[in-house]
Amino acid sequence: MLARLLIFRSLRERPLRMLLSTFGIVLGVASILAIGVTNRAALASVTELFADTSGKSNLIITSAESDASGFNDAVLARAERVPGVGLLAPSIQLTTVLAEEAPPAEIALSFMGMDQGGLSLWGIDPAVDGQVREYELVNGRFLSDLPAADEIVLVDTFADEQSLAIGDWVEITTPYGIERLRLVGLIAEQGVGRQNNGAFGVIPLETAQKLFDRPHALDQIDVIIKTPDAATTQVDQLKTDLQSALGPDYSVLFPASQSERMVQMLGNYQIGLNFLSGMALFVGAFLIYNAFSMTVIERTREFGMLRTIGMTRRQVIRHVLSEASMLGVLGSALGIGLGILLARGLATILEFVLGQQLDLIQLPIDLMITSAVVGILVTVVAAAVPAWQAGKISPLEALRIRGANEEGWLIRHGWTVGLALLLLSTVILLWNPFPYDAQFRLGSVVVVALFLGGTLIIPASVGYWERGLRLAVRRLYGNSGLLGSLNIQRARMRTTLTVAALMVGVSMMIVVWVMTESFKGDLEAWLEGYIGGDIYVTSSVNMRADMGRRLQSVEGVTAVAPIRYFNVQWAAPDGSEEDILFMAVEPAEYSQVTTFVFNDILQDADAAAAMTQLAQGDTVFISSVIAEKYNLQPGDDVQLFTKTGWQPFKVAAVVVDFYNQGMVIDGSWLDMRRHFRLSDANAYMIKVEPGASVTTVKSRIEALLGDRYHLIVESNSSIQERISVLLDQAYSMFDVLALISMAVAFMGITNTLTMNVLERIREIGMLRSIGMSQQQVVAMVLAEAGVMGVIGGVIGLVFGIILSRIFLLSMAAMSGYKIAFILPASQVIAGFVVALVVSHLAAMFPASRAARVRILDAIQHE
Known part of the structure; x- marks a missing residue:
């Protein structure tokens, strides 16, 4: 009981300091929880979408060619003969648009690419598909068992948007004209109804094959194993048996494999978020250490008296750690509340990234508990050294007015350990022995070691910094500023931790800025070619070849270049086979509109020769990602699976x-x-004619061809502007986390200077008594903050530049993205200015408090 009363009294007597210290834990816990909740919601959204699509199926069968032509339905009979197969659900998956539906004004963009919209329409076998997928009927009936009935079932939300009711005729666009289907039922936007964000419908399989001129064609067969609740080994065996029976022309896959690419992309985005949230908590630990170190010094007499009346060293240590635990509980509780709010903001950003809504209705209890436990543990660990120092206080020290702030071994000799950590971590990061560490866990540990090494070097260098800045300080703050500058050496541990917090904050800002600018630089250069020319035309359904001639005939158009994307299977050099994207272009027409961005600086003649090779056939360009990942270069061969089997293609260039x-x-x-x-x-x-208005030509295309062929027409400048906005939204959370680190550093400086002022109340009173004015007292405190701002800013800039360079190299090793390093000079200067501004703003309250000290009260202060 007495111990609890002492704890509450201590916290009550120093509320401001404890709140400032707790703030770091609040932000760290909030960041970890917000990112954890959003990560889980995003992954759940992606995996549930594919799980809803595949339903109860254990395996799926697709064409190994991965193109849009599918495969012959004769494979059904072959698959049925394989032992262990229970049910086969064939389907054909199409994209169309309603005949009366106006084309979108602009192309929907997300990090998954361009979304041309439209209606996702599946042809299914009504007799068996309901046993595989969930269709929650809300109105009307489901498809009849008639194999070629002209019927359609739509998602109710989509039907409402299009003002369609049961019994209406639904007119859809096919490559060969407009066809009519009777709307017989509506399903809920649940299960498979979530496909394409609800713009989804099903029709009988034979009807789909007939309307879209794909007789006997299938895109996918869902397989349910005969044995209910089959073990994983049985499913694996059936997968092997099916693949053997069907041969290399078909791929037998697990349903979850369809979401792997999206999950991988999302994981890459989240690595950075997890790392930055960890750094925020790392900096928060500095605040806790600072607060408890000062508390131990201030309460030397109290601890000494407690030792005198019989409290053991272990009890003193337990007493301090109990205070830390209470702060950790308070900070974690507040952090959970803030984390829930942050999660909503981050979810909004990831909705842009994924192009689909995230459900944050359920807050995972395990993540909340984990975040709280991490916050409490970090608080207790940060307070462990001050607690141990409190336990060392002897009863005789109760006679002292204030404890001595003795410098430990780390302050005097820690620079040797710091230098070793700094060199070792830099070498490891540059050497990069863990390029395939998907979550960058080992890399994060080494980065923390890098910061720790820099922190341990600070105490030994404080004197050099102070002497180097002495002249500038005198000019800016006068002679009183020199006193403040000298004060940073009086409590070097406190100065070290404050500078380290600022260093981490500035480093994180520089890393985010450099990574963003570097990525944007390469991306913008690529976009100029990828979305080249002046106008981009696409549609929800693939366009026939004669569309190019129609577009060419529009007044103001000088060149038209077609593009066709489709999936293709390739044999990677490591022996694996995977699906990649094939982009087909007409080289001569493509060159009139835009150009590829070649990875190496090629002479015009070399670029022209590469395009000539591409036009001659059996030649491809590979992306720099594939080239880096598999060590391929011009002259090598790649194997692609075509209609006639595996075909070699010569690599002519890397783009x-x-x-x-x-x-x-x-x-x-x-x-x-x-x-x-x-x-x-x-x-x-x-590409429009020289002098022609892009807006005018765009309007002509929309008027002549847009509604008739359901074209989506948008100027390239508009697309690029919206992609820039999308990137800014994607990186905005990184900016938020960098700002959180700076906010923690702000609190650290305020905390440190407040402690320094409290520790030197009598000294300030003596200075005031011999003539120092209030303005000079303020200048003294601001000078101390300014010196810490310069040290933290400069070291933070150096570390930020090094880390951003290392991160770009690591990204190239892990994913193949080789991005040019861009160091924005204006933002480097801005980072240094931010460090100075933050340090001075944080010093305002302590400086004001010091200036208001009354001389008589200060002299009597203990």
């Missing part, structure tokens, strides 16, 4: 391409038609 996370191969229109039997286009890039 910058970030689409589909860089897993892209560029080929010619000739090769697409010859080897993949495709002739339609996904999009057209248009």
